[in-house]
Amino acid sequence: MKTLMLGNEAVARGLYEAGCSFVSSYPGTPSTEITECAAKYPEIYAEWAPNEKVAMEAAFGACLAGKRSFCGMKHVGLNVAADPLFTISYTGVNAGMIIAVADDAGMHSSQNEQDSRHYAMAAKIPMLEPADSAEGLEFAKLAYELSEQFDTPVLLKMCTRVAHSQSVVEPGERVEAPAKPYEKNGPKYIMMPGNAKRRHPVVEERTNALIAYAETTPLNRVEEGSDHKMGIITSSTSYQYVKEVCGDRFPVLKLGMIWPMPEKLIKDFAAGVEQLVVVEELDGFIEAHCRNMGLSPVGKDTFSCIDELNQNTVAEKLGIPYEKGTALQESIPPRPPVMCAGCPHRGLFYTLAKNKLTVLGDIGCYTLGAVAPLAAIDTTICMGASVSGLHGFNKASGGATEGKSVAVIGDSTFMHSGVTGLINIAYNESNSTVIILDNSITGMTGHQQNPTTGFNLKGDPCTKIDLESLCRSVGIKRVRVVDPYNLAECDQAVKEELAANEPSVIISRRPCALLKYVKHKAPLIANSDKCVGCKSCMRIGCPAISIVDGKAKIDNTLCVGCGVCQQLCKFDALETGKEA
């Protein structure tokens, strides 16, 4: 029966139907739902790994054991997992293995706009690129066939607009994958130089075989057009924009397999049109391939490599008329994302801003601590970079910054790659203070469990990594826990740990205010008789507080009664609400 599915949900369905039985991933927008949806099938074992490298290696181990396996991640996650990626390319697989990577052109929820297609070329691994949910399902199934036929992991490349769009799919039945018992095979799986030297030529032969496959596979198809002035090569969501704008007017070569690319198919297509055009998001990847073959397509000289595409941009660049739309002539204030009312990070960031500290930040909801009025963060690079960066910052300054700088990192991010930086602080002895913002969940990506929460992906209780013990065991003697709703306690802890003559960890602990089990208090009441309009309560940037007619006003649909603003009011004008 036809149903609407998110691209990510459809990929999960494809994994299920193809007999996948092992999934290990780390959450990352826009890839997260593949794994969440896969976990709903009882036939699939699914887990959140601490990071993408661990996930990919676990998925490799599972395919070695003979089970069709999967790991999924966002584009920057593939950087973390790049080490196993390049060598699993050499070993190949036993049962099929799929690696999904989701790019985020336009950076809806990412720190860079990298184009993951380069990884397929660099690691010499085939990459399929679905353009909607139906293809997500179909390509996931086909990827296992390819993986086993060509003895290679297969990359499945998603992007925000495919991953997070629902479109029509027709789900099928699960077919169990054939058993592939593990057999010891050192020359294939032990990648020491002698063996690896013999595997590299195998990889090159495999790529040649895949190029031959790319010439005839239905993954790559020519859609005829009536007007041969132009012929367009495209893939993924760009294909949808091209079809939206051009319909069946120009011939289109749609590439479903983006690496390796066919040569004859592209040359024949180019020969049949007056001007070859490549429409692709981000880098000129298909374009470069065309140029290497001696073709001269219109490409990134016309289309930008910055930001995502859309139908109007494609129409404009192809010289096709389109409706432009008229905006209201009015200054509309922006509405940037903000920390939620009751967010436990707010009190901690207020403390850091108040103490005028240099704050090396990390990846998560708490990146919003960089936004005014808190404006408490100095850097955001990648997962774990706060902790390791702080060490370098303090070492390089010869100790001059040690009492004035901290790293802030979430619980999940700390488990991902913060703990290795902390080991470096302990081992190489910088007097650094690391603050773990433990909100008991992976927040930004939509509440995923992690090793510190005590629950696994399926929601079952499991071993809970104790952050205090972990930090102490790597050599940090000063470890303390504070409640970020208590500003005085936070201030005291930060001052004392920065003054101490040894490295320290402060765990700022309170669950995310959006977690269902968190009980909220009654909204506060602003007493306008007591309020003098000093705006002290406005310094924490809470969306539930505003100043109306010179007095503080509480939005009682947002306020959860956390009481942080109360601690800033010298006039007791923000009163505790009565519990219903």
Add this chain to the structure above:
Amino acid sequence: METKNIMIVGVGGQGTLLASKLLGRLLLTKGYDVKVSEVHGMSQRGGSVVTYVRWGDKVYSPIIDKGEADFIHSFELLEAARWTEYLKPGGKIITNTQQVNPMPVITGAASYPQGLVEKMTEAGMDVDAIDALSLAEEAGSAKAVNLVLMGRLAKWFDFTDEEWMAAIEKSVPAKFLDMNKKAFALGREA
């Protein structure tokens, strides 16, 4: 049928996603090709959010571009004004009159524009404004604003009450079903 477009816009947390899913499912049962695009991650945290619902014989692009929206269905007044450039000439704006101050307004760095409904109307836009918050509170919860607004939108679609109710039942938790149905009815009658 030519592809039809509706943008559902609002503030992160207002329930625009639920509304777009509900509408998408309903359109699918009518035999249309349907695409619904969502936004996840950072922008959901109280930021400006937009979802796209497109339907027709064959829908290609998952997103709606400037000048294309047959409807802008806004859960918050400022957000309706923000996305006006996406409205097709002759398109319709259905908006909640509820105002949620964005952070620059809260901090005093900017002010919330006044008279937006009038200004949009004067600019020649077809605006249907409704106080959905009051009606949601009447139905039992301020959180039912999205169902009130779905009820208002229903006036412009030729689905039967039974079809809407079936879609609502599939989209909201059972314990809130009656309240949500009431909110929908209030929006439809308003």
